[in-house]
Amino acid sequence: MSNSPSYSAYQKKQSPSWAIREQLDHPVIDTDVHTIEYTPLLEEYIAEEGGAASVEQFRAAIARGFGYLGNAWYDQSWDERRAKRSTRPPWWALPTKNTLDLATVSLPALLHERIQEAGIDFAVLYPNIATFAPHIGNPDLRRIVVRAVNRFNADLFRNYSDRLTPVAAIPLHTPEEGIAELEYAVKELGLKAALIPGYVNRPIKALADKYPRDQHPDVAQNGFWVDTYGLDSEHDYDPFWAKAVELKVVLTTHSAGMGWTARRSISNYMYNHIGHFADASHALAKALFFGGVTRRFPDLRVGLLEGGAAWAANLFADLVGHWEKRNGRAIENYNPASVDKALLAELFERYGSDVLRGKSLVDGDALIGGALGRANNFRAQDPDRLDDFAAAGIEKVEDIAARFVPNFYFGAEADDPTVAFAFNEKALGARLNAFWASDSGHWDVPDLTEVLADTYRLVQNGALSEQDFRDLVYTHPYNFYAGTNPDFFKGTAFDGGVKKVKRAA
Structure with missing residues (x-):
């Protein structure tokens, strides 16, 4: 007989998060709880969608790591890893020592029973395979697995919808693919929130033509560019954004940036992991802003999960600072046509002995023709492409907030102190x-009964006010979902308990 404590013993343990929840006068909404699929049952759904062969393909894809951060590392020697610069993939990513939590995120009935023990009234779920499935490279297998995953999760959590709702996995290799699955997930399955990949890796055409994938797989593995939909994409994604708005579905993203540029250590997972979700979200948010997506679709809402809020504050400040220096009018401060060549030559003649060193004085044309700095600083540019903020429709600094603040929500984990940056309106x-995204179910959370208490410590140490905390765990999550779909919380544990939630000033 096992000496492990029974679940009843766990129940009797005082939950620090439940103690916090009892003090609050508002519900708590967790926007990011990870669940683990029971693979044998999921494979039955995959077989229904694509037959037995698709199950074998799915297993092979799992073993490879879906190709977006491959597991080939494990089959390579250290010399091969160095030669190929193979990124060390994630490992030991689940709370295994806490067996109760491991079972909790695998069993819907147990999760439903324990969610309040974590101080949570309602949780949006991110099944693990759902986060990976939209990145499958094989288009046929991708559509089969995505459809199976969505049916599986819709069926599995239907009886627990008062406190739990899973996201729908939506592939976006093309807008048409995304629209088809979004309509099916919402209209046929009744799913209320969607997960899109933050990007699609696409082959660089010049390399793909010269080095075909079937002959040069290593070149194909590395010769890609990152399509973030809003800017310089191969496709027009406006029909997809329009469909999301029409269906009143919020979009979220949970994609990894590991394997990008500097995040390619062959030996250190933490080196690759720290900041990678923020990297991927940063790229997507910039693309949607600069590509004018948030201007054309002001009602579009995108939740960027697990990267914290510090990068969001930094990006917003960068947008303001860069626009002030390089907007369509200010850019003329750097136009080489504005150089007073006579004055430049005169100043060199008067003060330039240290650099001229007895050489003949060059005239102004020569100075800006290559003698000063890089040639790119003085080359003529397309007059129609001088304002990088044009597509976003930024005419005044207030427009930046209008195109950024309402559209984006930023998932902050329970122990993330940088969430305070997002609320620093003075700066x-x-x-x-910023909204609360505990990341329960992954190694970030050793004990799900402590997540709310972890966050409330920011109030206790003065980093957040009580109003900040309320906005983080309730007002902002509520506005994100119910602001788009007023019926989102209909039939949930606190349906009817809130007449109206006012956005914090």
Whole structure:
């Protein structure tokens, strides 16, 4: 007989998060709880969608790591890893020592029973395979697995919808693919929130033509560019954004940046991991902003999960600072046509002995023709492409907040102190929409009964006010979901308990 403590013993343990929840006068919404699929049952759904062969393909894809961060590392020697610069993939990513939590995120009935023990009234779920499936490279297998995953999770959590709802996995290799699955997930399965990949890796055409994938797989593995939909994409994604708005579905993303540029250590997972979700979200948010997506679709809402809020505050401040220096009018401060060549030559003649060193004085044309700095600083540019903020429709600094703040929500984990940056309106000139995303179910959370208490410590140490905390765990999550779909919380544990939630000033 096992000496492990029974679940009843765990139940009797005082939960620090439940103690916090009892003090609050508002619900708590967790926007990111990870669940683990029971693979044998999921494979039955995959077989229903694509037959037995698709199950074998799925298993092979799992073994490879879906190709977006491959597991080939494990089959390579250290010399091969160095030669190929193979990124060390994630490992030991689940709370295995805490067996109760491991079972909790694997069993819907147990999760439903324990969610309040974590101080949570309602949770949006991110099944693990759902986060990976949209990145499968094989288009046929991708569609089969995505459809199976969505049916599986819709069926599995339907009886627990008062406190739990899973996201729908939506592939976006093309807008048409995304629209088809979004409509099916919402209209046929009744799913209310969607998970899109933060990007699609696409082959660089010049390399793909010269080094075909079937002959040069290593070149194909590395010769890609990152399509973030909003800017310079191969496809027009406006029909997809329009469909999301029409269906009143919020979009979220949970994609990894590991394997990008500097995040390619062959030996250190933490080196690759730290900041990688923020990297991927940073790229997507910039693309949607600069590509004018948030201007054309002001009602579009995108939740960027697990990267914290510090990068969001930094991005917003960068947008303001860069626009002030390089907007369509200010850019003329750097136009080489504005150089007073006579004055430049005169100043060199008067003060230039240290650099001229007896050489003949060059005239102004020569100075800006290559003698000063890089040639790119003085080359003529397309007059229609001088304003990088044009597509975003930024005419005044207030437009930046209008195109950024309402559209983006930023998932902050329970122990993330940088969430305070998002609420620092005095520094930023705006209050960003950080919302609570505990990441329970992964190694970030050794004990799900402590997540809310972890976050409340920010109030206790003065980093957040009580109002900040309320906005983080309730107001912002509520506005994100119910602001788009007023019926999102209909039939949930606190349906009817809230007449209206006002956005914090």
